[in-house]
Amino acid sequence: MMVDINKVGHVVLKVRDLEKSAEWYSRVLGMEIMTRAKDFPMIFLSFGNQHHDIALMKAPDGAEMGGLGLAHVAMQINGGEEKLRQLYGRLLSAGVSINHVWEHSVSRSVYFLDPDGIELEIFCETMGLEQGMEVMRGSDGGAEDIELEPIFES
Incomplete structure (x- = not known):
């Protein structure tokens, strides 16, 4: 259930x-x-x-980055790949270091760190829920590096 x-x-x-x-x-x-x-x-x-x-x-004072616990926080965006490209450009313009730009079987993602070294992911879905559920069940869970052209605000 x-x-x-x-x-x-x-x-x-x-x-x-x-x-x-x-x-x-x-x-x-x-x-x-x-x-x-x-x-x-x-x-x-x-x-x-x-x-x-x-x-x-x-x-607490003296807390170390990394180790056990949270791996990353993923935040889904609206607006598809174009909005992802805009947010990617915004991150680059803000001097944020990008860890990965990946194609998953059901989404595209940009991974980066906040000032405390917490890994964040922004992503857009590349298909609807039903298709995504079916694809995910048959996927290997992997990711591939992709080239994503950032859109910079003017």
Whole structure:
């Protein structure tokens, strides 16, 4: 029996510098800072379609990047490949280092790091849900490097 969960509601990320990270997510990804927690070092951000998508929490002093835990956060975009190319250009213009530009069997993705070394993925689907489910069941789960032409804002 399938559980009646339809999406990931939000992600909480531990970061070294709350204000620096909140500014980066706002400037680079266009997120709105919704609120700052009153009694706890935490900032909530939204892409505009729900009250918050990402919350940033102050990590303990001396926290190391990498290791166990979260591998990456994937964010689906609307607008297809053209919008992905625009966001890719925005990342490059902001000086963000790109880890990968990949074609998956059901999507195209750009992977990059936030200021705390947390890997983020923006992606667009390349087919509808039913076809994507069928393709995914028969895929090897791999990815191929692709050339994606960025679109830069003028």
